[in-house]
Amino acid sequence: MRRFIALFLLxxxxxxxLPNAKVGxxxxxxxxxxxxxxxxxxxxxxxxxxxxxxxxCLVCQNQSIDDSNADLAKDLRVLVRQRLMAGDSDEDVxxxxxxxxxxxxxxxxxxxxxxxxxxxxxxxxxxxGGLFLASGARRRRPAAPTALTADEEAAIADLLAQRKES
Amino acid sequence: MIVETGHYALILALGIALVQSVLPLWGARTGDTRLMAVxxxxxxxxxxxxxxxxxxxxxxxxxxxxxxxNVFENSHSQQPLIYKFTSAWGNHEGSMLLWVLILGLFGAxxxxxxxxxxPSLKATVLSxxxxxxxxxxxxxxxxSNPFIRLMPPPIEGQDLNPILQxxxxxxxxxxxxxxxxxxxxxxxxxxxALIDGRVDAAWARWVRPWxxxxxxxxxxxxxxxxxxxxxxxxxxGWWYWDPVENASFxxxxxxxxxxxxxxxxxxxxxxxxxxxLLAILTFSLSLMGTFLVRSGVLTSVHAFxxxxxxxxxxxxxxxxxxxxxxxxxxxxxxxLEAGGLFAPISREGALVFNNLFLTTATxxxxxxxxxxxLLEVLNGAKISxxxxxxxLTFAPLMVPLLIAVPFGPLLAWKxxxxxxxxxxxxxxxxxxxxxxxxxxxxxxxARVLSAFGFGLAAFLMLGSLTDxxxxxxxxxxxPSVAWLRFIGLPRSAFxxxxxxxxxxxxxxxxxxxxxFQTELVTTVKPGDVLRSGGYEIRFEGMSKREGPNYSExxxxxxxxxxxxxxxxxxxxxxxxxxxxMPTTESAxxxxxxxxxxxxxxxxxxxxxxxxxRVWWKPLVTLxxxxxxxxxxxxxxxxxDRRLRVGAPARRKAAKPARTEVGA
Numbered sequence: 059m060r061r062f063i064a065l066f067l068l069x070x071x072x073x074x075x076l077p078n079a080k081v082g083x084x085x086x087x088x089x090x091x092x093x094x095x096x097x098x099x100x101x102x103x104x105x106x107x108x109x110x111x112x113x114x115c116l117v118c119q120n121q122s123i124d125d126s127n128a129d130l131a132k133d134l135r136v137l138v139r140q141r142l143m144a145g146d147s148d149e150d151v152x153x154x155x156x157x158x159x160x161x162x163x164x165x166x167x168x169x170x171x172x173x174x175x176x177x178x179x180x181x182x183x184x185x186x187g188g189l190f191l192a193s194g195a196r197r198r199r200p201a202a203p204t205a206l207t208a209d210e211e212a213a214i215a216d217l218l219a220q221r222k223e224s
Numbered sequence: 225m226i227v228e229t230g231h232y233a234l235i236l237a238l239g240i241a242l243v244q245s246v247l248p249l250w251g252a253r254t255g256d257t258r259l260m261a262v263x264x265x266x267x268x269x270x271x272x273x274x275x276x277x278x279x280x281x282x283x284x285x286x287x288x289x290x291x292x293x294n295v296f297e298n299s300h301s302q303q304p305l306i307y308k309f310t311s312a313w314g315n316h317e318g319s320m321l322l323w324v325l326i327l328g329l330f331g332a333x334x335x336x337x338x339x340x341x342x343p344s345l346k347a348t349v350l351s352x353x354x355x356x357x358x359x360x361x362x363x364x365x366x367x368s369n370p371f372i373r374l375m376p377p378p379i380e381g382q383d384l385n386p387i388l389q390x391x392x393x394x395x396x397x398x399x400x401x402x403x404x405x406x407x408x409x410x411x412x413x414x415x416x417a418l419i420d421g422r423v424d425a426a427w428a429r430w431v432r433p434w435x436x437x438x439x440x441x442x443x444x445x446x447x448x449x450x451x452x453x454x455x456x457x458x459x460x461g462w463w464y465w466d467p468v469e470n471a472s473f474x475x476x477x478x479x480x481x482x483x484x485x486x487x488x489x490x491x492x493x494x495x496x497x498x499x500x501l502l503a504i505l506t507f508s509l510s511l512m513g514t515f516l517v518r519s520g521v522l523t524s525v526h527a528f529x530x531x532x533x534x535x536x537x538x539x540x541x542x543x544x545x546x547x548x549x550x551x552x553x554x555x556x557x558x559x560l561e562a563g564g565l566f567a568p569i570s571r572e573g574a575l576v577f578n579n580l581f582l583t584t585a586t587x588x589x590x591x592x593x594x595x596x597x598l599l600e601v602l603n604g605a606k607i608s609x610x611x612x613x614x615x616l617t618f619a620p621l622m623v624p625l626l627i628a629v630p631f632g633p634l635l636a637w638k639x640x641x642x643x644x645x646x647x648x649x650x651x652x653x654x655x656x657x658x659x660x661x662x663x664x665x666x667x668x669x670a671r672v673l674s675a676f677g678f679g680l681a682a683f684l685m686l687g688s689l690t691d692x693x694x695x696x697x698x699x700x701x702x703p704s705v706a707w708l709r710f711i712g713l714p715r716s717a718f719x720x721x722x723x724x725x726x727x728x729x730x731x732x733x734x735x736x737x738x739x740f741q742t743e744l745v746t747t748v749k750p751g752d753v754l755r756s757g758g759y760e761i762r763f764e765g766m767s768k769r770e771g772p773n774y775s776e777x778x779x780x781x782x783x784x785x786x787x788x789x790x791x792x793x794x795x796x797x798x799x800x801x802x803x804x805m806p807t808t809e810s811a812x813x814x815x816x817x818x819x820x821x822x823x824x825x826x827x828x829x830x831x832x833x834x835x836x837r838v839w840w841k842p843l844v845t846l847x848x849x850x851x852x853x854x855x856x857x858x859x860x861x862x863x864d865r866r867l868r869v870g871a872p873a874r875r876k877a878a879k880p881a882r883t884e885v886g887a
Contacts, residue, residue: 167609
């Protein structure tokens with residue numbers, strides 16, 4: 059409950075903190091990767107595509123630079139390819155873009171202190187939920203029958219003995 | 225005049241909804257049957273008045289009455305009639321009006337169909353439903369009024385956003401809202417149960433069909449939206465983990481959980497408290513979706529306009545309803561008695577497992593969607609959470625759930641036998657294993673994940689039918705006996721099997737389309753031939769064409785397969801002069817369940833060369849066909865006699881109900 063209130067208060071603040079620009083992402087006539095941008099080496103091009111899919115087009119809404127047609131996205135695609143041609147590893151390319159544009163450019167946030175809650179949340183919810191359910195199930199289970207007393211055992215033995223005799 | 229009538233009707237609807245939100249509840253608390261009966265006529269009255277208002281707006285659109293600001297901003301006299309019609313809800317104000325129209329519709333349906341409900345419960349439900357109606361009518365009238373006039377009236381309108389000028393707009397929003405808003409019934413029932421402090425199996429019998437109906441609509445609405453985005457945006461994708469998509473996906477996940485937990489509650493009177501909480505959460509997520517989309521906190525294709533006052537208003541509605549209902553839950557949940565013992569391995573246990581994973585998945589999507597907002601507020605850091613995050617977190621959560629799906633219906637209530645269920649699934653598991661081996665053999669070791677995905681889909685599809693197979697007495701019974709038993713099975717059993725089978729189809733489509741899609745981006749000149757998916761695609765050249773309110777450049781491609789002509793594809797680039805906005809219209813050729821997808825890029829003015837992107841997407845249509853099959857399963861289950869509360873008693877009760885309506 060308290061968490062929910064906190065959450066909604068926070069979203070209110072977020073509301074004011076965010077620039078309310080009208081940045082609709084209209085589908086554009088051209089599209090993403092253009093043939094003239096592509097690298098001749100298919101392996102390198104495949105790596106470039108894969109990196110591009112994880113990079114955000116900074117002026118678009120929720121689009122990767124691989125999908126976007128914005129000029130900036132094109133520049134970034136070319137940049138990614140230039141770095142790859144220069145011999146950077148995939149991680150080097152990403153590091154380079156982060157150093158220029160900040161973490162915002164990564165569609166898959168890195169695991170850091172500030173994203174621990176994000177990445178850990180599914181596991182934590184699953185474990186807590188599972189434990190909660192397990193404890194509930196234990197409570198729900200009818201109590202196990204208690205062991206028989208020595209007298210009762212003797213009585214049963216008697217009955218069984220009588221039955222054999224008859 | 226028509227517009228003013230509509231405006232007036234909307235204000236009148238607010239007045240009646242205010243009455244409805246107080247009197248029936250008051251009657252239910254004091255035991256006054258006359259006050260309780262007010263709810264029925266008020267609910268019908270509210271609905272009819274909102275319908276009148278909506279009709280007024282549609283009339284203004286169809287007649288292109290540009291003296292209405294909303295019509296001026298979102299319509300054009302040259303639009304084809306169908307788009308004039310659908311433009312009415314292709315904008316913020318009209319879409320909110322559609323929202324309350326459907327809210328009113330559900331209220332009226334409870335009033336009309338609910339004669340077997342205890343009168344006090346029915347009255348309380350109608351009052352709670354009216355609270356929501358009042359809030360949203362106030363929202364529309366104060367911040368988003370579609371009936372505002374413009375003086376002097378302009379001669380021509382500004383046209384509807386070209387992406388929305390599509391048949392999809394006629395189908396997607398109404399279906400989606402029928403789902404979204406349909407969960408309001410479950411919410412109203414949950415809140416009413418908390419107010420009454422009483423909840424029993426009859427309550428669950430009532431809530432389940434409503435939830436199921438809303439779920440069917442939401443499933444179809446999301447699938448329709450996904451397919452629309454797929455063919456209209458021209459990016460070749462069908463799901464982008466866009467916040468607005470997530471906003472509709474979260475109520476679907478929670479609603480799916482609710483559907484299953486209501487089943488436990490109906491059959492076994494267990495999980496009462498949890499079901500109530502889920503009903504509240506599901507509609508809360510619908511409300512939050514409305515907030516995220518309508519407020520402009522997240523800008524996307526769905527956010528028609530951004531206006532802070534609206535955002536704050538919807539946020540206030542959100543806080544009041546979610547906060548209020550959760551506070552009520554916290555205060556009253558303890559008074560509801562839990563019931564129904566069951567062993568962990570049982571049908572109930574399987575449904576609890578389903579709920580655990582679906583709720584975790586919902587939480588994952590929720591946190592992923594809101595985390596960037598929260599983090600920026602808390603520490604100023606700007607991060608992005610996009611598709612790669614959701615793929616990595618959501619997919620692993622779904623795998624155990626999907627594996628468990630066929631087991632659920634095979635387990636007995638109360639105490640099940642997991643080993644026996646496993647034995648019944650031997651055939652499905654064997655086929656799944658064979659599929660995995662075949663895919664690995666054909667594609668090599670690099671495709672381990674996709675091979676597993678195919679196996680999972682096969683297991684799901686076959687496993688879903690296993691329950692029907694064994695319940696028909698196969699393989700022991702003779703064919704004639706088995707057939708008789710098969711057709712005698714309850715419809716809900718068929719519904720379950722069909723819906724789970726549809727889920728398997730969707731999984732198969734997702735796996736096939738992501739693993740084996742091929743893409744080709746290239747520049748073509750007239751006469752060039754491309755090859756994709758076994759087709760030869762010959763570029764014949766470009767031409768120009770005029771549409772009613774746009775002009776377009778058309779690229780002509782001739783398809784052939786093994787030298788045999790297989791039709792033509794004509795992707796285009798359109799320009800809509802009214803909005804100065806270009807769009808691409810992709811062209812799609814469907815072969816069985818796979819599709820060849822062409823979208824145009826830049827053209828070279830001299831020489832007639834054009835950039836084209838060609839995708840071959842194997843089995844891609846299964847993604848949406850699976851959703852349609854899921855929805856169909858839901859409908860079959862809805863037709864089950866058992867779900868129609870007191871079916872024989874209804875005919876008797878019909879007459880007095882009709883006089884109530886007339887009163």
